[in-house]
Amino acid sequence: MEWYEALVFLLGMILFFMALGIPVALAFLAANMIGAAYFMGGRGDIASQMARGIGQLANNAIPTVTSFNLMPVPMFLLMGEIFFFTGLANRMFGAVDRLMGKLPARLSFVTVAGGTAFATLSGSSMGSTALLGSLMVPEMQKRGYKKHMAIGPILGTGGLAMLIPPSALAVLLATLAELDIGDLLIAGIMPGLMLAIFYAILILGMALYDPSAAPAYEVEGSDWAEKLRLLFVDILPMVSIVIGVILVIMFGIATPSESAAFGCLGVVVLAALYRSLTWEGIVKSVAGALKVTTMALLIIFGSATFSALLAFSGASSGLIRWATGFDLEPTTMLLIMFAILLVLGMFMDQLSMMLLTVPIFFPLAQTLGFDLIWFGVIVLLALEISFTTPPFGLLLFVMKGVSAPGTSMRDIYVSAIPFIGCSMLLVALLIVFPGIALWLPGLGQ
Numbered sequence: 178m179e180w181y182e183a184l185v186f187l188l189g190m191i192l193f194f195m196a197l198g199i200p201v202a203l204a205f206l207a208a209n210m211i212g213a214a215y216f217m218g219g220r221g222d223i224a225s226q227m228a229r230g231i232g233q234l235a236n237n238a239i240p241t242v243t244s245f246n247l248m249p250v251p252m253f254l255l256m257g258e259i260f261f262f263t264g265l266a267n268r269m270f271g272a273v274d275r276l277m278g279k280l281p282a283r284l285s286f287v288t289v290a291g292g293t294a295f296a297t298l299s300g301s302s303m304g305s306t307a308l309l310g311s312l313m314v315p316e317m318q319k320r321g322y323k324k325h326m327a328i329g330p331i332l333g334t335g336g337l338a339m340l341i342p343p344s345a346l347a348v349l350l351a352t353l354a355e356l357d358i359g360d361l362l363i364a365g366i367m368p369g370l371m372l373a374i375f376y377a378i379l380i381l382g383m384a385l386y387d388p389s390a391a392p393a394y395e396v397e398g399s400d401w402a403e404k405l406r407l408l409f410v411d412i413l414p415m416v417s418i419v420i421g422v423i424l425v426i427m428f429g430i431a432t433p434s435e436s437a438a439f440g441c442l443g444v445v446v447l448a449a450l451y452r453s454l455t456w457e458g459i460v461k462s463v464a465g466a467l468k469v470t471t472m473a474l475l476i477i478f479g480s481a482t483f484s485a486l487l488a489f490s491g492a493s494s495g496l497i498r499w500a501t502g503f504d505l506e507p508t509t510m511l512l513i514m515f516a517i518l519l520v521l522g523m524f525m526d527q528l529s530m531m532l533l534t535v536p537i538f539f540p541l542a543q544t545l546g547f548d549l550i551w552f553g554v555i556v557l558l559a560l561e562i563s564f565t566t567p568p569f570g571l572l573l574f575v576m577k578g579v580s581a582p583g584t585s586m587r588d589i590y591v592s593a594i595p596f597i598g599c600s601m602l603l604v605a606l607l608i609v610f611p612g613i614a615l616w617l618p619g620l621g622q
Contacts, residue, residue, distance in 0.1 A: 180495025187212050187486060191533075202472065205479035205532060209234060212486045234482050242478050245434060246352055251470040252437035253345040256418075256444050258462035263448035263455070265415055266291070272411035276404060282384035282391035284320065288313045288330040289337070289376055306331055306572050310579030318581055323390040325592040326383065328580065332565045332572055332589075333376050333596035339561045340369035340554070342423050343440065346527060348433065349473055350553055353481075353535040358433040359426045360618040361553050366423065367613050368554055368603055375599040383595070418443040427617065473528065484536035496537060497544050507545040508608065511552075514538050515559050515604070522563020522570060530560055554614045555607060562600045565593045 190211060194204035210227070213234040218226025260266050270291040277283040288309060309331045317327035339346055342362040351358040384391045422440040425431040431439065448454035487493040505513075514534075521530045534556075542552045564572040567590040576589050607613055 180491045181499075183216070183490035184487070184492040184496060186215075187483070187490070187492065202475045202479050202529070202532070205483055206475075209479065209482040209486060212490070213482070216486060216490045234485060239478075242474055242481070244352065246358055247348070247474070247477070248434035249343070249348045249358065249437035250345050250352075250473055251466055252434070252441045253343045253348065254466040254469050255462060256343070256437070256441045257345075258465040259441070259444045259448060259454075259458070260415070262458040262461045262465075263444075263451075263453040265444070265448060265451065265453065268411050268451070268453075269415050272407040276407055276412075279393055281388070281393065282322075282326060282380050284313065284317045284322065285326050285330045285380045285384075285391060286377065288317075288327075289334055289373070289380070306334075306575045306579075309334065310576055314580060321389075321392040323387075324580075324584060324588045325595075326380075326391045328576060328584075328589055328592035329596050330376070330380060332576060332593045333599070337369055337372055337376070339557045340365035340372065342366065342426070343419065343437065344557075345469075345473075346560075347553075347557060349477065349528065350531055350535070350557060353477060353531055354539045354549065354553060356549055356553055360550050362433060363423070363427050363617045364550050364554050364614045365557065366617055368558070368607060371606070371613065372599060372603050375602065376596065379595055379599055414447055418447065427620070479532055483532065487536050493536065493540055497541050507547065510541070510545055511547070511555070511608070514541070515555070518556065518559040519563045519566050522560065522566060527560045527564070530563070548611065548615060550618060551607070551611045551614050555604060558600055558604055558607075562597055562604075565597055567593065 187208060190208035191204050194207050199207065210231055213230035214223070214226045216230070217233045218228075218230035270287065273290050274283070274287045277286060280286060291309075310328075313331065314327050318324075338344065342365060344362065344365065347361050347365060348358055350356075351361040418440055421443065422436045425436045425439070426433055430436075445454065448458075484493075487496075518530060518534065521533065538556070539549060539552070543549060564570050567573065568586075570593070573586065573589050573593065577584065577586060580589070
């Protein structure tokens with residue numbers, strides 16, 4: 178079988194199972210089992226082919242799923258769940274809100290700051306959007322905020338959550354692409370801070386251009402003593418845990434797995450000190466982290482088996498030879514891969530997109546001479562932008578579900594576009610100045 182026939186055969190089965198309504202991860206597993214029997218099963222009856230093929234495929238994939246490098250995923254997720262279910266998240270939200278005083282569009286800034294912290298730790302942009310939409314949109318509309326000032330910042334938080342550590346999705350991408358997890362996490366810091374600045378300038382600019390879009394209102398005043406208490410009691414302890422996790426990775430004091438465990442322990446201790454650590458909160462936190470971790474491991478197993486099949490059938494090498502046979506500039510190939518991710522984001526979640534594209538895109542990027550850590554940051558941004566790209570980005574429909582009655586899809590599209598523009602600007606800067614992403618990882622070498 179030619180490489181393109183093998184590729185069509187494998188992808189065709191996946192699309193067929195997805196069309197039947199089978200979840201993406203299970204569709205990949207089913208297609209992989211059939212592909213393993215065909216490509217790895219050798220000769221004999223169907224039962225023998227299935228046994229040999231699936232056995233060989235499992236032997237190749239199980240070491241990936243049981244890798245110690247995946248330990249940050251459940252730890253980061255558990256950090257986020259405890260942060261939320263113990264009430265530490267709401268405590269920090271309230272403190273940030275009061276410290277901002279009469280800043281124009283203060284609730285929009287609170288949404289970006291607090292939403293980024295929650296989405297980064299939870300690893301779920303969809304869950305973060307649903308939570309913030311339910312929590313912040315009614316409050317902003319009650320205060321007279323126009324729709325684009327309420328909806329846009331919520332949709333924009335995802336891009337920051339994907340970049341600023343600790344990001345569970347960045348760990349998953351590094352694992353699937355066989356990158357250094359610490360380097361990819363650190364590489365997201367500078368782009369993430371730049372994107373946060375872009376968002377702040379955008380929100381402030383929109384508020385100054387149209388003051389009626391985010392009307393000022395009286396807030397409870399705080400003297401300097403109260404402000405210092407809010408800063409040192411309700412904000413800095415939470416932020417210090419995240420900063421600590423980043424610093425120990427950056428300076429090589431601990432591995433990403435070890436730093437994630439210390440971070441998780443830090444949140445537990447903090448919740449205990451604030452007397453908000455309850456048995457019910459622990460159970461809910463562990464259950465939430467377990468659900469997402471199980472799904473992530475299933476995705477990783479499917480991706481590992483899919484990669485093995487692509488390599489064994491010759492589809493990977495054939496596709497790379499074909500793609501590099503067009504006399505195109507590497508930057509043009511990068512933009513093509515970027516566009517493919519934007520289209521896939523209209524129909525798939527981020528984990529499924531990783532499963533489908535990582536086995537193909539990263540070998541191709543290596544052949545084109547790209548730095549894979551830099552390319553990983555570009556992919557993370559593409560994954561998040563694709564979630565909010567009109568007309569079918571999945572987060573747009575999540576936002577529609579939690580928005581107030583009377584909010585049209587056009588309102589959501591208009592709200593999303595300026596924040597997509599900020600992310601696109603960051604992508605362009607990363608392409609022109611790769612050092613934005615590579616400078617910090619280079620310091621630790």
